[in-house]
Amino acid sequence: MKLDDTDKKLLAILQEDSKTPIKDIASHLNLTKTPIYERIKRYEQKGIISKYVGVLDPSKLDTVMVVFCSVSLESQKLDALESFDKAVADIPEVVECYLMGGANDFLLKVVVKDLQAYHTFSSGKLAALPNVSQIKSTFVLNEVKRATVIPLF
Amino acid sequence: MKLDDTDKKLLAILQEDSKTPIKDIASHLNLTKTPIYERIKRYEQKGIISKYVGVLDPSKLDTVMVVFCSVSLESQKLDALESFDKAVADIPEVVECYLMGGANDFLLKVVVKDLQAYHTFSSGKLAALPNVSQIKSTFVLNEVKRATVIPLF
DNA sequence: GCGATATAACGGAAAAATTCCCCTTTATGA
DNA sequence: TCATAAAGGGGAATTTTTCCGTTATATCGC
Known part of the structure; x- marks a missing residue:
């Protein structure tokens, strides 16, 4: 359209x-x-507008921690990618997930309560997914900007 | 609360x-x-709910491209970080921006029309910001999941 | 345990917003 | 130029939100 x-x-x-x-x-x-x-x-x-949502301010919620982690798979075959897609969809801590160009890694945005919860998530839920070979985590110190807006040109 | x-x-x-x-x-x-x-x-x-928004489906819009880029500054002094914060807030292509732990880089989520628009943005607007020393871009091949939900524990 | 006070829940009425109807205007094309 | 489709308009019915006054429930000091 x-x-x-x-x-x-x-x-x-x-x-x-x-x-x-x-x-x-x-x-x-x-x-x-x-x-x-x-x-x-x-x-x-x-479906151009897919839904209407209330946006929460994480800084107003007691204990919210945001982590980006890049996940490498052992296989880059299509079925390996797709089964990872499906598994990730059901994990509430994974707020966003992208398949990236270049190294063919996934980039995940993860929201958890605290560092301990992240450890549980990362070593438990995430590492347990099929074909996961490497997880690199980087922690968000400050949320400078989070717009939900897609700019239209 | x-x-x-x-x-x-x-x-x-x-x-x-x-x-x-x-x-x-x-x-x-x-x-x-x-x-x-x-x-x-x-x-x-x-302010727990900061706003209510309509969420667009980028796949339903003709030409939308998503790029993550990590930006390093020459200085990690507070005023350098803050002036970067402020500059970024006014750039509509920058949809999200986080100050990251570890290397003290910024992670930016950028939405543009196409590759050419990204080049214009990156070499023009982004590189022109004060103190920017390095820009590393990674392109999104597939948006696997994008929830606006912050899980509450 | 008892009463006082604050917090939360209730039900109905007023106000506001959405939805739906039919009509008019403006483009488009044979 | 006329026919037809697409977009805009205005008002009424419906639904939702908002704002009361009131009742119930919980909490704390005594």
Whole structure:
């Protein structure tokens, strides 16, 4: 689906604050509620907007620790990659997971309670996954920026 | 703020789908709308929930490319780190930014249109920031998982 | 244990937002 | 130019949120 200028502005607003009333968006974009409403329904129906979520501030939660770890597999065969994908999807501590170019490693963003919980996670759950050969962990000292926004060009 | 069991369940629901009607949440948690409503307002007021956003599916958008890059600075002094923080906040392509332990590098998640746009961004905007000494880029081949959920323990 | 006080839950009514309807306007193309 | 499709508009019905006053439950000092 190709996005016109109104789509881009509208999606930018919804990515910043999905609770903005439709009538406010409408007056801001010099339209009425109906066209805005129908565009939004279209995004939802086409899956462009996949969901609406509340975003928590980890610094306001007592004990939250963020770790990035790169995981290498013993095999780079497709079925090895895919079985890793599936296994990772069910681990709640793994908040994000990407297959990376270059070394064909996975990059994981992991959220745990504290260092001890990370050790349990890493040596227990993560190392136990099939084909895992190496885990390198780097700890987040400070979350400088975390936008949920995908910039539209 | 310490979270009781209801808080954790409620926050889990709001992190999954912030559009769930309060009355549905209420009946699911065996309560009425008022206590649910008041808990939610408390989270918002205390900043535990920082915002509500629509999440876009990048695969449904024509041309979106994700890159992780680690940026080293020439100086690790506090003011150098902070001026980098501030500069990064205004660059829309930088979707996330973390100060990492170990080498004291920054890890950036960058979203651009294509490889050419990344080159422009990296050599233009990013390298131009003060004190930047080294940029190492790794490209995302596949987004295996991207949850917005912070698991609560 | 008892009463006082604070915290949480309840139910209904008012306000606001969403949703749905039908109508009008503006493009598009044969 | 007329027919047709796509986009925008306005108002009413529905749903959801918000805001009361009230009741229940828990906590703490005595």
